[in-house]
Amino acid sequence: MNGKKLNVNDTVRNARAEISNEIGLSNSLKKTMDSVLDLVVVLSNRLGLDSSNSSKPPSSDPNRRRKSQRVKGQRRKPGGQIGHKGSRLELVENPSLIEELLIDRRTLPPGQWEPAGFDKRQVFDINVSFTVTEFRAEILINELGEAFVAEFPEGVTEPAQYGVGVKATSVYLSQYQLIPQARVQELFATQYGLPVTKGSVNNFNILAAQKLRDWDFKAWLGSQLLASSVLHADETGTNINGVRNWIHCLCNESLTYFHVDQKRGGEAMERMGVLESFKGQLVHDHWKPYFLYLCTHVLCNAHHLRELERAFEQDAQKWAKRMKKLLEEINLKVNEAGGKLSNKKIKQYQKQYRRILKAADKECPENKEQHAQSKSRNLIERLVAFEEETLRFMVDEQTPFTNNQGERDLRMNKVQQKISGCFRTLRGAEDFCLIRSYLSTSRKQEFIRWMPCAHCSPVSGHIF
Numbered sequence: 001m002n003g004k005k006l007n008v009n010d011t012v013r014n015a016r017a018e019i020s021n022e023i024g025l026s027n028s029l030k031k032t033m034d035s036v037l038d039l040v041v042v043l044s045n046r047l048g049l050d051s052s053n054s055s056k057p058p059s060s061d062p063n064r065r066r067k068s069q070r071v072k073g074q075r076r077k078p079g080g081q082i083g084h085k086g087s088r089l090e091l092v093e094n095p096s097l098i099e100e101l102l103i104d105r106r107t108l109p110p111g112q113w114e115p116a117g118f119d120k121r122q123v124f125d126i127n128v129s130f131t132v133t134e135f136r137a138e139i140l141i142n143e144l145g146e147a148f149v150a151e152f153p154e155g156v157t158e159p160a161q162y163g164v165g166v167k168a169t170s171v172y173l174s175q176y177q178l179i180p181q182a183r184v185q186e187l188f189a190t191q192y193g194l195p196v197t198k199g200s201v202n203n204f205n206i207l208a209a210q211k212l213r214d215w216d217f218k219a220w221l222g223s224q225l226l227a228s229s230v231l232h233a234d235e236t237g238t239n240i241n242g243v244r245n246w247i248h249c250l251c252n253e254s255l256t257y258f259h260v261d262q263k264r265g266g267e268a269m270e271r272m273g274v275l276e277s278f279k280g281q282l283v284h285d286h287w288k289p290y291f292l293y294l295c296t297h298v299l300c301n302a303h304h305l306r307e308l309e310r311a312f313e314q315d316a317q318k319w320a321k322r323m324k325k326l327l328e329e330i331n332l333k334v335n336e337a338g339g340k341l342s343n344k345k346i347k348q349y350q351k352q353y354r355r356i357l358k359a360a361d362k363e364c365p366e367n368k369e370q371h372a373q374s375k376s377r378n379l380i381e382r383l384v385a386f387e388e389e390t391l392r393f394m395v396d397e398q399t400p401f402t403n404n405q406g407e408r409d410l411r412m413n414k415v416q417q418k419i420s421g422c423f424r425t426l427r428g429a430e431d432f433c434l435i436r437s438y439l440s441t442s443r444k445q446e447f448i449r450w451m452p453c454a455h456c457s458p459v460s461g462h463i464f
Contacts, residue, residue: 012037091122130194133163162200164464170196170204175435176443178416209431211464212438221257221437225274228252230298230398232406233275233284235264236414239422240429247433250274251409256440258413258433260426265289281396283403286382299389300403301327304379311376319360320376323383326352330394331401339397346394353391357384409440 019025019033100118137150155164166188173179173187181201188196212218225231235248238260248259248268261268266289269275275282275293283298284290291297304327311320330349334341341349360380367373373381383390393399413436423429 008041012041089122089124091120095122128191130166130192162196162204166194166196167204167207167464170201171208171435172439174201175205175208175432176439178412178419180419205431205435208464209434212434217438218257218434221255221441222274224255225250225252225257226277228255228280230281230283230400231274231278232400232403232409233282233287233290234403234406234410235268235287236410238413238417238429240426241422241424245426245429247410247413247429248272249406249410251406251440253405254441254444256409256437256444258409258437258440260429260433266292269293281392281399283400283406285403286386296392297386297389298392298399299386301331301390301393302402302404302407304383304390307375307379311379315364315374315376317360317364317376319356319363320379323353323356323360326356330391334394334401341394349394350387350391353383353387412436 015037016034019030022030025033105113135152135156137152139150140148142148170184170188173184174181179187181198184201185196185198188194230252232251233249235246238245238247240260243262245260245262246264246268248261250257250259250272257272257274259268259272261271269289269292275290275295278293278295281296281298282290282293283300285300285303305324308320308324308327311317312324326349330341333345337345357380364374364376364380366377393401416432423432
């Protein structure tokens with residue numbers, strides 16, 4: 001970290017040298033002072049960290065300030081961008097209601113007036129109400145007193161019960177929109193005039209999760225993930241009854257799989273049952289357990305950009321600023337080229353990449369006397385050792401620049417924790433992850449209706 005006139009790392013390094021050369025100090029005092037200096041380095045590194053130079057969320061930034069990651073010249077003008085697919089209301093052929101507005105003939109000037117059609121305008125609105133369907137099963141009795149009753153539709157088992165529309169809407173609101181159960185209850189009461197208890201909202205969620213288990217949705221999802229060419233992997237902490245657990249995510253543009261586990265590493269990944277057989281590209285943030293799997297690894301450059309920003313701001317590493325600029329430039333050129341660079345360009349950028357890291361090695365050399373290397377030195381060694389995984393995005397048009405897909409899909413799970421604080425049971429967390437996997441996958445595949453259909457597959461957006 002750099003103060004106005006103070007470089008903490010240089011100061012600590014000089015202090016260590018002076019302590020080591022001081023003859024009058026005892027070994028125990030030297031060790032104590034060395035520990036104090038370690039603490040100074042740790043605390044100083046934490047100062048000045050925000051979402052632009054670390055993995056801290058933007059919500060933790062002071063006054064929500066965040067430095068733009070766009071390079072100079074990439075500032076976008078306000079409004080829709082070139083190529084953006086707009087949307088607007090279009091007239092429909094079969095409106096729900098037609099209201100004809102006739103001219104009062106008494107207001108017309110003298111003359112012969114003949115009908116010439118209508119000028120049409122349509123108003124789209126919603127009708128907030130509920131319907132009650134009464135099924136009356138005919139009863140027949142023969143001369144022997146035997147009664148025969150017509151069959152009720154499947155699922156109609158109680159004298160009075162909620163329909164699939166109520167159940168599906170409740171699950172969508174509580175599990176996808178993350179509205180607390182009490183507020184879902186309030187919404188049904190105030191907007192629909194329908195009495196639904198919090199217990200019923202919870203039971204609808206349990207029923208939806210059981211439907212997905214009966215369909216073996218997780219097995220179907222796993223098979224689709226294995227057939228994918230690119231997967232994003234990430235994980236985030238979650239609280240279950242006061243105990244820290246982890247929600248793991250495997251996803252791409254059309255699929256989402258959430259798995260809750262007590263572990264963060266390889267044991268949890270094995271229980272997901274996908275990565276051990278996956279042979280495509282796995283995008284992640286260099287969490288070491290991912291490297292246990294024999295697939296093609298891709299490192300997230302959004303993480304690299306933040307770490308490079310930190311190295312420049314806190315450790316005054318000039319090479320880090322050059323590397324950050326280079327990665328941003330390559331990404332821009334890749335996008336302009338349609339996803340892949342020419343072999344000539346690839347070799348040029350590889351040379352620049354290695355040249356910067358060679359200069360970095362001189363600016364921030366390995367210090368064998370220290371037990372732990374600095375964050376900047378660790379970053380240098382990682383970028384050297386994983387050059388192919390870092391720069392793969394400019395070689396293969398399927399390879400993304402970042403792991404943002406995985407982070408986006410996990411983000412709402414963090415929001416759920418802020419709203420609810422924690423899950424009460426592991427089963428509740430498992431149900432949540434299963435339903436979220438289903439709803440997220442359905443939404444990505446543009447199956448956005450939540451009502452049942454007689455001929456739909458498990459991923460068509462219909463739970464009940």
